[in-house]
Amino acid sequence: MGKHKLENTLNNIKATGKPLFVPYMMAGDGGIDQINERIQFLDECGASAIELGIPFSDPVADGPVIQDAGVRALREGTTLKLVLEEVRKQKETRNIPIILMTYINPIWNYGYEQFAKDCDTAGVDGIIIPDIPMEEEEDIAAALAGQSIAFIRLAAMTSPDERLEKIAQESEGFLYAVSVSGTTGERAQHEETTLHYLEKLTKLSFVPVLAGFGISNPKQAKHLAAYCDGVIVGSKIVHLFAEGKQAEIKELIGETVQ
Numbered sequence: 001m002g003k004h005k006l007e008n009t010l011n012n013i014k015a016t017g018k019p020l021f022v023p024y025m026m027a028g029d030g031g032i033d034q035i036n037e038r039i040q041f042l043d044e045c046g047a048s049a050i051e052l053g054i055p056f057s058d059p060v061a062d063g064p065v066i067q068d069a070g071v072r073a074l075r076e077g078t079t080l081k082l083v084l085e086e087v088r089k090q091k092e093t094r095n096i097p098i099i100l101m102t103y104i105n106p107i108w109n110y111g112y113e114q115f116a117k118d119c120d121t122a123g124v125d126g127i128i129i130p131d132i133p134m135e136e137e138e139d140i141a142a143a144l145a146g147q148s149i150a151f152i153r154l155a156a157m158t159s160p161d162e163r164l165e166k167i168a169q170e171s172e173g174f175l176y177a178v179s180v181s182g183t184t185g186e187r188a189q190h191e192e193t194t195l196h197y198l199e200k201l202t203k204l205s206f207v208p209v210l211a212g213f214g215i216s217n218p219k220q221a222k223h224l225a226a227y228c229d230g231v232i233v234g235s236k237i238v239h240l241f242a243e244g245k246q247a248e249i250k251e252l253i254g255e256t257v258q
């Protein structure tokens with residue numbers, strides 16, 4: 001048994017031999033009332049967990065599709081507090097793991113301890129923070145550890161082996177293997193070096209390894225998942241939701257995990 005519920009849930013799915021599939025959605029895009037409807041829909045499509053983005057004014061790691069979704073969500077009045085309240089309601093009836101993706105600034109404003117406490121009360125399973133380097137993560141890591149919330153680390157293809165090893169071994173819940181150099185967004189294909197990188201991380205990591213960035217169809221997803229434990233898909237899902245193409249989301253997840 002792992003230290004975090006998220007890790008155990010993912011390992012149980014992994015044990016069935018199917019690839020893990022974690023869709024990303026921008027909380028509040030389409031309205032606050034869509035947050036829980038969309039989570040439910042993704043759960044029913046066969047998602048292993050949900051990565052829920054908190055909109056932020058300065059999203060340095062986001063590509064254009066997710067940036068635009070963030071602007072729409074902010075216009076809807078989405079705040080971290082409102083999202084946590086929606087998660088709390090969701091968790092009263094559903095068990096799907098919820099991972100918050102937020103930059104460090106909104107957490108800093110909220111207060112690290114308060115944030116960790118409120119996440120725990122809401123039932124948040126894990127956190128991804130793309131803009132906090134390992135050297136500066138001590139305080140937020142301690143706050144999250146105090147509430148047993150999995151702190152998911154991101155590995156980058158440009159990191160030297162020594163650093164990758166450290167990140168892989170510290171990651172909680174799962175390891176996010178960023179599989180392109182650059183921002184989020186669909187890519188036609190991934191390079192051979194990406195596959196070696198995924199294999200290397202899978203050997204180093206104690207938790208499941210998920211590849212994310214640039215994945216937009218089942219063929220690509222299955223190809224990458226063969227070198228790790230599964231995939232994360234963001235821009236494509238955000239785009240399809242914005243266009244009201246739920247049937248295509250269902251197909252994308254269903255065909256990958258079948």
Ligand SMILES: O=P(O)(O)OC[C@@H](O)[C@@H](O)c1c[nH]c2ccccc12
Pocket residue numbers: 024051053061062066101130183184185186212213214215232233234235236
């Ligand atoms: O959009 P893509 O290329 O499918 O990549 C996933 C990504 O969107 C999602 O995990 C994410 C959204 N914003 C981020 C910021 C940093 C790291 C990851 C993310």
